[in-house]
Amino acid sequence: xxxxxxxxxxxxxxxxxxxxxxxxxxxxxxxxxxxxxxxxxxxxxxxxxxxxx
Amino acid sequence: xxxxxxxxxxxxxxxxxxxxxxxxxxxxxxxxxxxxxxxxxxxxxxxxxxxxxxxxxxxxxxxxxxxxxxxxxxxxxxxxxxxxxxxxxxxxxxxxxxxxxxxxxxxxxxxxxxxxxxxxxxxxxxxxxxxxxxxxxxxxxxxxxxxxxxxxxxxxxxxxxxxxxxxxxxxxxxxxxxxxxxxxxxxxxxxxxxxxxxxxxxxxxxxxxxxxxxxxxxxxxxxxxxxxxxxxxxxxxxxxxxxxxxxxxxxxxxxxxxxxxxxxxxxxxxxxxxxxxxxxxxxxxxxxxxxxxxxxxxxxxxxxxxxxxxxxxxxxxxxxxxxxxxxxxxxxxxxxxxxxxxxxxxxxxxxxxxxxxxxxxxxxxxxxxxxxxxxxxxxxxxxxxxxxxxxxxxxx
Numbered sequence: 383x384x385x386x387x388x389x390x391x392x393x394x395x396x397x398x399x400x401x402x403x404x405x406x407x408x409x410x411x412x413x414x415x416x417x418x419x420x421x422x423x424x425x426x427x428x429x430x431x432x433x434x435x
Numbered sequence: 436x437x438x439x440x441x442x443x444x445x446x447x448x449x450x451x452x453x454x455x456x457x458x459x460x461x462x463x464x465x466x467x468x469x470x471x472x473x474x475x476x477x478x479x480x481x482x483x484x485x486x487x488x489x490x491x492x493x494x495x496x497x498x499x500x501x502x503x504x505x506x507x508x509x510x511x512x513x514x515x516x517x518x519x520x521x522x523x524x525x526x527x528x529x530x531x532x533x534x535x536x537x538x539x540x541x542x543x544x545x546x547x548x549x550x551x552x553x554x555x556x557x558x559x560x561x562x563x564x565x566x567x568x569x570x571x572x573x574x575x576x577x578x579x580x581x582x583x584x585x586x587x588x589x590x591x592x593x594x595x596x597x598x599x600x601x602x603x604x605x606x607x608x609x610x611x612x613x614x615x616x617x618x619x620x621x622x623x624x625x626x627x628x629x630x631x632x633x634x635x636x637x638x639x640x641x642x643x644x645x646x647x648x649x650x651x652x653x654x655x656x657x658x659x660x661x662x663x664x665x666x667x668x669x670x671x672x673x674x675x676x677x678x679x680x681x682x683x684x685x686x687x688x689x690x691x692x693x694x695x696x697x698x699x700x701x702x703x704x705x706x707x708x709x710x711x712x713x714x715x716x717x718x719x720x721x722x723x724x725x726x727x728x729x730x731x732x733x734x735x736x737x738x739x740x741x742x743x744x745x746x747x748x749x750x751x752x753x754x755x756x757x758x759x760x761x762x763x764x765x766x767x768x769x770x771x772x773x774x775x776x777x778x779x780x781x782x783x784x785x786x787x788x789x790x791x792x793x794x795x796x797x798x799x800x801x802x803x804x805x806x807x808x809x810x811x812x813x814x815x816x817x818x819x820x821x822x823x824x825x826x827x828x829x830x831x
Contacts, residue, residue, distance in 0.1 A: 390638060391578050423539075424578040 386412045387434035391424035394434060438496040439610045441663055442592040442655065444475040444569075448496035449659075450489035453606045458517075460759075461630045462724040465623060466606030469517055470659045472596055473497060473506075474589070477567025480508040481529070482587055482596050483659055487520030494528070503528050508566070511536040512598040514543040514583045518659055523548055535564065537575055540583035558585075576600065576642060578635055593654035600639075601670050603627050603661030612664045620662065624670060626730035627660070628677050633733070634764040639678035643671060680767045682736040684713050684831045686823055689728060690741030691720040691750040696775035696807050697741045703813040704739055704773060704802075707820020713737075713827045715820075720752040725759050732760065736827045737769040738795065739820075740786045744776040749785055757789045769826045770795030771819060773802040780805075798826045 383397035395401065395415075400408040403422050406415065412431065419428050438446040449470035455463050469485035471493055479501060485493045497503050509531045511519060522544075526534075533556040536544060541555045558564070560575035574586040579600050587596040603623035607615050632639060646653075653671075656664040664670050686708045692698040701717060708715040716735075718728050732738060742753040749757070770790035774782040783801040790797055802819050804812045 390635065391582065423582050425575075426578075 383411050385434050386431040388421045388424060388426050389430045389432055390426040391421065393421050393423040395431065436496075436608065438473070438499050441472070441610070441657060442589070442594050445589065445592060445594060446473045446475070446496075446500055447471075447610055447657070447663070448473045448481075448493060448500070450485045450492035451606050451608075452486070452489065458604060461604070461726040463604040465604060465619070467604035467660050468606055470657065470661075470663075471518075472657060473500060474566060474569060475500065476569050478507040478532075478565075479505055480510060480566055480571075481506050481525075481531075482510045483512055483518045483598075484509075484521050484525050486517045490521035490524055493521065493525075504530070507532050509534045510571070510587055511540055511544065511583075512585050512587055512596065513581060513659060514540060514547055515581060515599070516547075518598075519544075519547065523550070526550075526553060535573070537573070537577075537583055537585045539577060539581075540585065543581070543583040563590075574646075576638075578638055579642065580631055580635060588651060593652045595651075595653050595656045595667070597656050597658045599631065599659050600642075601656050601664060601674070602631075602658035605661040607662060610663055612662050612666055612669070615662055621669075621673065622730065623661065624673060625677070625733055626726065628674065629729040629733040629763065630726045633677075633729070634762065636678040636680065636764070636766070639674055643675055643678070677733055680765075681734065682767065682831060683734045684827055685735045686713050686715045686737035686739060686769075686827055687718055687728070687731055687735045688715060688739045688741065689718045689720065689723075689753075689756065690774075691743075691752045692741075693743050693745065693750065693775075694807075696804060697743045697773070699808050699813065700773050700775065700802065700804060700816045701741045703808075703816035704741070704771075704820040704823070707817040707822075708737070708739075708824040708827075710817070710821055711824025711828055713824040720750075720756055725756050728756065729760065729763060732765050732768075735768070736831050737771070737823050738765070738790070739770070739823055740772045740790070742772075742774045742782045742786060744774065744780050744782040747779050747781050749782050753782075753786070757786065761789055761793055765793060768793070768795045769823060769830065770797050771799045771801060771823050773804075773816060773819060775804045775806060775808065777806060796826070798822050 472482040605623040772786035
């Protein structure tokens with residue numbers, strides 16, 4: 383699944399790992415993240431992420 | 436220097452560092468200060484501490500007001516070592532009832548000092564804390580410039596304790612903006628922005644807008660470095676301009692040279708830029724520090740880069756500078772490149788590539804000259820400069 387990188391702080395959302403700290407289980411794709419999900423490191427909004435390798 | 440009362444019962448108790456000249460690669464030829472603030476109220480509260488080796492200075496200033504053991508609360512607005520280096524020792528002496536920090540502040544403090552036993556009190560954005568006669572409102576400012584960063588606003592005094600934002604690496608015997616040379620001060624503030632906060636410009640714009648929306652009245656800004664702003668409008672306006680990437684009719688020719696060929700080209704390019712009535716600075720990387728150059732990049736419209744080719748790549752000083760500038764994310768710039776070479780000549784292509792990554796508008800594929808430029812080659816360089824100058828004039 384496609385990873386996404388935060389344009390502000392560089393954090394990478396990896397769907398395989400999810401974001402357990404925000405209640406996102408492993409396996410949730412970036413597209414399926416809730417709209418109000420924010421970067422767990424810097425709080426950037428979901429639309430401030432770009433696809434990455 | 437004694438503690439300075441900046442508002443009734445609010446004291447500057449920080450440390451002045453007159454001798455530091457290198458701040459993790461940022462040249463601090465005017466030194467710096469590490470500011471900490473003490474509020475004397477029913478709950479005596481210390482905001483931030485100082486660099487590890489300046490602990491004595493901090494304690495001396497606090498003792499001029501109160502015995503440190505009497506401090507009730509500690510607030511950590513920012514965990515970076517220049518503000519928390521002596522925190523473990525201060526915690527031992529003060530043994531505060533509570534240590535206030537942001538959510539990320541707690542995590543960052545744990546990752547620095549590994550002390551699960553400290554009395555952390557995580558504050559929520561916008562949360563109020565009463566100290567008795569004064570009320571502190573905490574404002575979360577993640578990534579300005581670390582995840583843990585926050586501001587503390589003293590409502591009754593309209594005083595914003597702003598952590599690293601609005602700071603300057605500027606040692607002085609005076610503590611206020613209106614007591615020092617304004618040009619020196621604004622230069623140091625711009626240099627600080629360009630080297631520390633530039634890449635977070637979108638967040639700075641957002642923060643300024645949200646502070647205006649909140650209707651926060653600000654009478655004074657007390658940052659963690661440099662002097663305190665009694666004229667907060669001046670620095671807020673400057674941050675608005677810098678974060679919106681507002682540029683002047685100015686170009687920089689930044690270069691390094693092996694046997695003066697690229698230097699000759701740089702001068703010819705600068706002549707062409709000047710022909711179009713655009714101000715230009717010629718910045719040789721051997722004599723200009725990268726952090727000084729970044730201060731110039733802040734309001735320049737065009738960046739023209741020159742490097743000869745060495746070992747199929749860039750001269751190392753240019754490579755280092757490009758890596759540094761790219762990380763700081765300047766935006767809305769016009770770019771071009773030039774350089775001499777002997778046989779392979781990759782430098783121009785490599786510099787263009789980095790400028791493309793930064794989304795600079797490349798106005799010309801660039802000029803490459805074999806070994807030593809001829810008169811005709813230099814005319815090409817003047818022409819390159821003119822193209823850049825024209826683009827600047829059209830854009831600004």
